[in-house]
Amino acid sequence: MGSIQNRFAATCSETADSLSGYLEHDLAFPRRRRVARHLRRCIRCQSLLHSLAWTIEQLRTLGASEVTAPSVAEAVSERIRTESADRLS
Numbered sequence: 001m002g003s004i005q006n007r008f009a010a011t012c013s014e015t016a017d018s019l020s021g022y023l024e025h026d027l028a029f030p031r032r033r034r035v036a037r038h039l040r041r042c043i044r045c046q047s048l049l050h051s052l053a054w055t056i057e058q059l060r061t062l063g064a065s066e067v068t069a070p071s072v073a074e075a076v077s078e079r080i081r082t083e084s085a086d087r088l089s
Ligand SMILES: [Zn+2]
Pocket: 011, 012, 013, 015, 038, 042, 044, 045
């Protein structure tokens, strides 16, 4: 049964590898379809997708597309810290 499903739906690790491409609409069709099918049935990968989508949204908001990755990570964690502080005050 598992092997039959795997022909049509991606595994968790394949999905994780493909999530950024999936979000950027930058995935070849057969793989995109496999990932989409996996996402429909896997809560864990759905939440991974949502947090990645959120992170990318934050990066876009910060206009971080032109900075290097370490700066991006720093900017995101700074942003998260700021928002946490806002909620606490
Ligand atoms: Zn999964």
